[in-house]
Amino acid sequence: MSALTIPVRKFDAVIVGAGGAGLRAAIQLSESGLKTAVLSKVFPTRSHTVAAQGGVSASLGNSEEDHWHWHMYDTVKGSDWLGDQDAIEYMCRKAPEAVVELEHFGMPFDRTDEGKIYQRPFGGHMSNFGEKPVRRACAAADRTGHAMLHALYQRNVRANTQFFVEWMALDLIRDAEGQVLGVIALEMETGEVVAFHAKATIFATGGAGRIYYSSTNAFINTGDGLGMAARAGIALEDMEFWQFHPTGVAGAGVLITEGVRGEGGILRNSDNERFMERYAPNAKDLASRDVVSRAMVTEINEGRGSGPNKDFLLLDLTHLDPATIMKRLPGIRDISIQFAGVDPIKAPIPVVPTCHYQMGGIPTNYHGQVINADGSVVKGFYAAGEVACASVHGANRLGTNSLLDLLVFGKASGDSVVESIKTEAKVLKDLPVDFAERTLARLNRLNTQTGGESVHETRLDMQRAMQAHCGVFRFKDKLVEGVNKICEIEQRVARSQIGDKSETWNTARVEALELDNLIEVAKSTMVSAEARKESRGAHVRDDAPDTETNPNGRDDEAWLKHTLWHRDGNRLSYKPVILKPLSIETIALKTRAY
């Protein structure tokens, strides 16, 4: 097959991914009249934003005093000072506007008695620079993501956005100067491969939680944007930082929102003790997620887990008014009955820390523009949401900041594209002659592979390796071993084989192509984690313990910097953290305590 046989479709802009970030960006583009294609592996409302539960943060102050400045302080502290303070200021200042706008789009938020948007407490959300919990999480019961994703999709229906549903993007197209000129994508229904040639490309492909064995993430969260970017020579930032959510249903991995603790739920060990009082005397159960997850694993490791194998903890809501559970947490009750077999009105829910969110990603600035390792902008390329690293989450994300991230940076990236097409990127640059060669070679290899490796088994081995070698607590020797294991698995992925060769809705092919992306994410994670010889946020290692000079094991002198993983040569470089906000004083480095 030669590149000439691939149909080419031309657009002003192409957005890959139709979750929260992609849909928010699409509104900007469609309403500005640009010819836009939005590609998604699934019908937009099936994107993983739909599973977000607890809320979206904004200092609306609807129930008590709050300020964007406090929100920013909490976000910087939550990030363990690895977040870029310019982007964090931008996000926290834009939050009230972003949430109000969503309400105007029709989002069915819960309401206060005065008819304003209902807000609940959440982990790490504090008033007055860390003093006491504050109600900042704007919620639609415990279905905030669902309500948000549908509202954003509905706004796109109104704006007449052109969707390409059940299309999987396979590779980024870059020319000799490094400019991005669109993507090559596969129509799942027909097996047809098409180039989407565009002046601007926005990646909003979400996360890659499926690199782990136990994950709250959907099957579709396979890091497609990260894989495509890495293969196209874009370095990935801070990939060692993965959030383990404290409360995944034991065994099933399904998420139980932190909003449960926001509404008064308590974590207990096998002695029925509210153990978080020992680890976070002030914030207790509403400490930051990394802190709570580590406390839980410590409880289990020290023999105070519940159940026959002492391998989970209990999330207790039984002291709450059943009316509160029915009104504020109805979805959680359903999930709990469905996946844990308990009604939380009557009995506590068995929970364990579960892989949930990727803090790292494709490096961007706060305009959503993708940034090269040398700090220059990648022409024509933008990213927003979980796939991007702005970096607002640093080493640990605050609950509800993910939904805010995708609103604020989805819009920012859309605005940047509109602006750029109006000013500098008016004409569509020609495609390089060989633009499709590598993708077609990959597809051809997969179609003709014999004596290869099962996709299912290889993926499972990768997930088990990530779980065992790069979990909540990390160990020097295990990380070194983990790098070797993942590199071996990478060799197997290169020989993946499928039985199904049909052109029609070939999910085996899709899963094999997803595995190509997952392995890039797994490798960048393991390699970046092995190299970072300190403990910070969600990355905590045995050889970087809490000492007087390095409280919590954090080593600012050596490691206050962002990791960049380069696929080419499997090499790392680093870049400074932006400590200067846009308009205020730097939030100075401090030891983190809750």
Place this chain on the structure above:
Amino acid sequence: MATRTLQFKIYRYDPDKDDAPYMQDIAVDVDPAIDRKLLDVLTKLKAIDDSLSYRRSCREGICGSDAMNINGRNGLACLTEISELKEPIVLRPLPGLPVIRDLIVDMTQFFKQYHSIKPYLINDTPPPERERLQSPEEREELNGLYECILCACCSTSCPSFWWNPDKFVGPAGLLNAYRFIADTRDEATNARLDDLEDPYRLFRCHTIMNCVEACPKGLNPTKAIGKIKEMMVRRAI
């Protein structure tokens, strides 16, 4: 661990190689302690035969991808408890929509009907600087409506939708139509009612109520349809 063998009969059709659809008999060993949901077992089956095709994503009943016909009833594979299914477990694609392959149906017609009800807030009054106010009671009117996941279990269980999928909006679309009619922030109630006042779009609903039984989220499209009819009567007098 005690494993158990489950017998399946699965609708198979790949237009690339099959002249006609057929039912495949297949057995799989499961561990009842781990493989609790139908989707868990489908994942196992797919590991054995990677050509078995179905949609799935969130695996927790919120994305609406894995709707199928399970032992004659529409439901989500991820919420269906294996232990409650009679064997052989018969899996078919959702009825009434064209089959693309195996358990994957073409949902174009379903979404076309959803889009036809203008599923977005219509309010041309310039918005205030802050949120539009809505009392908790007004907001409660949206409960049981906004939770729809567009899985199509309801519409594809409805005989009226089977016969007139191009003309009858169907339970999912009508539930969503009422979601906007019931929203105090929406200003297009009359236009929405006008649009539905049609022998087919709304009035093909004969309250058979299959939709209520089929909804995996426990929603009640028939009730929403009843409310729309009520409003039409009320505005006529």
